[in-house]
Amino acid sequence: MALKLITLDLDNTLWETDPVILRAEKASFDYLVQSCPAVADLYDADSFNQYRKDLAECYPSLRHQVSKLRLETLRRVCLQIGCDRDEAARIADEAFAVFYAERSRLDLFEGALEALQLMSDQYPLIALTNGNANTEQAGIRHLLVEHFNAEQTGAAKPAPDLFLAALQHAGVEAHEVLHIGDHPEQDIDAARKLGMQTLWVNVLGQSWPDNQLPPQWQLDHWRDLPSLLSRLVASLETHD
Structure with a gap:
């Protein structure tokens, strides 16, 4: 895969x-x-x-x-x-x-910019947000092939609209996508229900809800993204 x-x-x-x-x-x-x-x-x-x-x-x-x-x-x-x-x-x-x-005055988590640069060198990146953050002013727009928000698609996560917009734009199937996010329901559970791979970012030290299946992958600090992504991709390839 x-x-x-x-x-x-x-x-x-x-x-x-x-x-x-x-x-x-x-x-x-x-x-x-x-x-x-x-x-x-x-x-x-x-x-x-x-x-x-x-x-x-x-x-x-x-x-x-x-x-x-x-x-x-x-x-x-x-x-x-x-x-x-x-x-x-x-x-x-x-x-x-x-x-x-x-x-729009945003300070990225330590290691996040470097992680984005690494991912954008290997895969197309699409931002999916319920909010109205300005990715230009955040200094990351050049790393994204597209940026969709809830105002554009007409529905906020956990509704599938944002995810489906990304799939259509990229012309890929859900199982070929990794979604990365912090929210157990709006990001991880919603993406998993569509068949996407999921990575839970827990930089802020949240507790995972007891009533939801545990995340497939978890990232506690962005500096760990390179090694985690390598393991994640290797795991997918073993299921081809």
Whole structure:
């Protein structure tokens, strides 16, 4: 069995995401309050984020459109304090730009860039993400043949849409693909159900859920990728 494609998740697979999002949300909210001080009479940072989550619950189609959801939240809050539609749209765009600039300042896990370079020399790489990370600003876009996100495909992992988009783009079968990711359900279980090989990245030291089959392969530090990939490929070849 030959390996022909590697797909990989981004957030919490190549970098730690939560601190980045918190920083970006604070910068965006601070900009919003600076532009429209009346916002502070209605929301603090926590209640503002809760309002965004409430919108996602009310409008399920926005759940996987993370950029659109943030923009819509900003726009609605501006309308709530009395901005006209054009002003609300302008301020929302500006506040989101602040968010996205901070969200795109990413520090890859130690050894991750070198591992990506190694893999891209041997296989086509396709990024599959539920988020909206900017791979150009992360400095890895040149290593990817394609980058699909949930907003493009219309559904977030663990739905199969992102994986199927990669298979179609590369023209390969599921069993010829290795998917690499951090999330037990959204990455590993979802890819395995489609027949892909799977590699669980556990740099952040998660506990594997008791109710799921253990991962086929596990990576605790990106520096171990070269030897692990060699063993993984050798194992596949023995099943030809």
